[in-house]
Amino acid sequence: xxxxxxxxxxxxxxxxxxxxxxxxCSPAAPSSSSSGSSATSGAATPAAQLNLVKxxxxxxxxxxxxxxxxxxxxxxxxxxxxxxxxxIAAVVGLEVEYLPPQNxxxxxxxxxxxxxxDVGVSSFTITSERKxxxxxxxxxxxxxxxxVALKSKGYTSAMDLNGKxxxxxxxxxxxxxxxxxxxxxxxxxKEFNQTSEALAAMMAGDIxxxxxxxxxxxxxVKTTYTDAEIVESIATxxxxxxxxxxxxxxxxxxxxxxxxxxxxxxxxDKIFLKYFPDLTPPTLKAA
Amino acid sequence: xxxxxxxxxxxxLTTPPQQAAGLTVEKATAKSNQQDGNEVIGGQPTRxxxxxxxxxxxxxxxxxxxxxxxxSLAEGASAKATVLDGLVRLEAVQDVQLDIQQAVITFEQPVxxxxxxRVEIYNIALPAADGDYSIGGNYRNTxxxxxxxxxxxxxxxxxxxxxxxxxxxLDDQPWVQSWNSVLFLRIFFNPQLIVASVPNxxxxxxxxLGLVLVGFPLAIPIGLGVSFLRMARLRIVRFISxxxxxxxxxxxxxxxxxxxxxxxxxxxxxxxxxxxxxxxLAMNSSAYLAEIxxxxxxxxxxxxxxxxxxxxxxxxxxxxxxxIPQTVRRVIPTATSEFILLYKDTSLLAAVGVMExxxxxxxxxxxxxxxxxxxxxxxxxxxxxxxxxxIIASFERRLAAAEGSSTAPSSSKKRRRRLFAKPASDAPSExxxxxxxxx
Numbered sequence: 001x002x003x004x005x006x007x008x009x010x011x012x013x014x015x016x017x018x019x020x021x022x023x024x025c026s027p028a029a030p031s032s033s034s035s036g037s038s039a040t041s042g043a044a045t046p047a048a049q050l051n052l053v054k055x056x057x058x059x060x061x062x063x064x065x066x067x068x069x070x071x072x073x074x075x076x077x078x079x080x081x082x083x084x085x086x087x088i089a090a091v092v093g094l095e096v097e098y099l100p101p102q103n104x105x106x107x108x109x110x111x112x113x114x115x116x117x118d119v120g121v122s123s124f125t126i127t128s129e130r131k132x133x134x135x136x137x138x139x140x141x142x143x144x145x146x147x148v149a150l151k152s153k154g155y156t157s158a159m160d161l162n163g164k165x166x167x168x169x170x171x172x173x174x175x176x177x178x179x180x181x182x183x184x185x186x187x188x189x190k191e192f193n194q195t196s197e198a199l200a201a202m203m204a205g206d207i208x209x210x211x212x213x214x215x216x217x218x219x220x221v222k223t224t225y226t227d228a229e230i231v232e233s234i235a236t237x238x239x240x241x242x243x244x245x246x247x248x249x250x251x252x253x254x255x256x257x258x259x260x261x262x263x264x265x266x267x268x269d270k271i272f273l274k275y276f277p278d279l280t281p282p283t284l285k286a287a
Numbered sequence: 288x289x290x291x292x293x294x295x296x297x298x299x300l301t302t303p304p305q306q307a308a309g310l311t312v313e314k315a316t317a318k319s320n321q322q323d324g325n326e327v328i329g330g331q332p333t334r335x336x337x338x339x340x341x342x343x344x345x346x347x348x349x350x351x352x353x354x355x356x357x358x359s360l361a362e363g364a365s366a367k368a369t370v371l372d373g374l375v376r377l378e379a380v381q382d383v384q385l386d387i388q389q390a391v392i393t394f395e396q397p398v399x400x401x402x403x404x405r406v407e408i409y410n411i412a413l414p415a416a417d418g419d420y421s422i423g424g425n426y427r428n429t430x431x432x433x434x435x436x437x438x439x440x441x442x443x444x445x446x447x448x449x450x451x452x453x454x455x456x457l458d459d460q461p462w463v464q465s466w467n468s469v470l471f472l473r474i475f476f477n478p479q480l481i482v483a484s485v486p487n488x489x490x491x492x493x494x495x496l497g498l499v500l501v502g503f504p505l506a507i508p509i510g511l512g513v514s515f516l517r518m519a520r521l522r523i524v525r526f527i528s529x530x531x532x533x534x535x536x537x538x539x540x541x542x543x544x545x546x547x548x549x550x551x552x553x554x555x556x557x558x559x560x561x562x563x564x565x566x567x568l569a570m571n572s573s574a575y576l577a578e579i580x581x582x583x584x585x586x587x588x589x590x591x592x593x594x595x596x597x598x599x600x601x602x603x604x605x606x607x608x609x610x611i612p613q614t615v616r617r618v619i620p621t622a623t624s625e626f627i628l629l630y631k632d633t634s635l636l637a638a639v640g641v642m643e644x645x646x647x648x649x650x651x652x653x654x655x656x657x658x659x660x661x662x663x664x665x666x667x668x669x670x671x672x673x674x675x676x677x678i679i680a681s682f683e684r685r686l687a688a689a690e691g692s693s694t695a696p697s698s699s700k701k702r703r704r705r706l707f708a709k710p711a712s713d714a715p716s717e718x719x720x721x722x723x724x725x726x
Contacts, residue, residue, distance in 0.1 A: 105649070105653035131336070191640075191646070201548070237369035
């Protein structure tokens, strides 16, 4: 079982590397499947008329530090969200360009301003608060929260961390969960720019535990932070969406249409199962 | 399954026993609506989250949550219900109705036992008076029976704070509204957020000052010691101390912080992060100070040493009675510059989770999506650095007047980060410049 998983993981990695090598991240590289897109693209606004930061290119802001959704291999992004965006952009007839890693807590403000990036794709949970700032596409992933701590600490539930020094990535729903639920005196939440920095601080003993999204936690404790474990998965039923400026409705409609198309033709599920072989591909939901 | 068991255990330990309840109320929380803290202010919009788990042998078709008396709904209020089977989201909610007293959730299919019901009510304002408030309500099961819910664990609500009162008053002012209608002003100089940031960031300011006020004095004796080693007679001592100085000055402080914070724990050394921050700052600054002191000492004319020894003074007496007193005046401007640099560099510690000014500002920016807290933080930094640069300038003027241009201090050690231009009259002859004075 574990051997076959390893082989699969290796295969996934190789396919990713290959596709990245073929497609690249530079605007000059041709879109991966633009040949197939013209047939399927039936949306209202032609790509050429979309109001984009860089014409013909979908400029994406992400923290690039949230495997298996997004990570950097060298300087090229890899992961589920990257491949999904490639597929979406191919349908719309655009190139995808990822900006260098952004601070998660500033991405939505940048999307709202609309001068630096067109979309924010960084495992954004669709929340009422965020919807006041930006619009979201249909949701493409069902997520939850998790608490990760060193195995040696022996924590058994999230509430064990009440009154402790814990960490999270600044601006995330994990931060919100801690602030809202851990109210015991002595609780300190240290917020980091990147989740990996919070995890490093946990390994260093500076913080007791890190609160972040469950799918990422599952991946991190399996691959990188093997001395750590998921203390508790917290069912929050969060939905991820692509953040788009409120002033760019036509882009959001195009992305929604493209998401529906890649969902219908199986591309989405194929990418999904490549990264999450144990999960059921979600239906696209308006949240 | 194990997770559910653990959760159930936790719940059974933390909530009062509920006999025959078909729906166990697990929690009710509210998101903080305080920009400068983590409390829930009554009478102001917040987001309430309620969770309940369906008990064995129960099927729920409708859920009603009732709010405490005095609750109101702000503009854009909405409710959202989610049904979760473990971590899997089920599409079971048919309709959510929200009014000022209650939220009523109906389900497409009866919600079976073991499932978690999660209800979020957005832009709801809990009663304005401070106190603990519970969410009550009832549910209807498939047999049509209506069962009352046990009151949720209480949500602690505080009454209006001064800061919140001022920001609300500002919200209503026409000049604030027209000010904020300009994007740039709203994003960088938001009046409401200035009011909220100033008291909140004051704590951060004290933390940053604490770091540098302990770290810098600690760096002075280390720096002086290293400067002596740099001028030692033994070549090997000079060599070793120069390695120390060059490595520390040749690598970024940011990198040193990372090595200390993430490296030491692997050696089993666990130091409080605030203390470790002070130590790294002190170590870094000591290397720069060592060069400042060395240059200061070496700038004292050779004749002073000769005169002292002709008076019968030994090397230690010469150093402490003759040379260092003269050096102090000369190094004060550059050492003060170093203090300013170190003070600003405390901000780097935010990256490793030390609570200081940047960290406070960052978390406010993250929760408000506005840059104003950074501007206020800038103000706090300037509150220290501007008076100090003034002081340095006057020191340098006095020094130049007292000693003439030949010994006036020239540049500080970090040229590209110098705070002010070198005066034109300042001859670059025999200055205190460390790099220009190889040992």
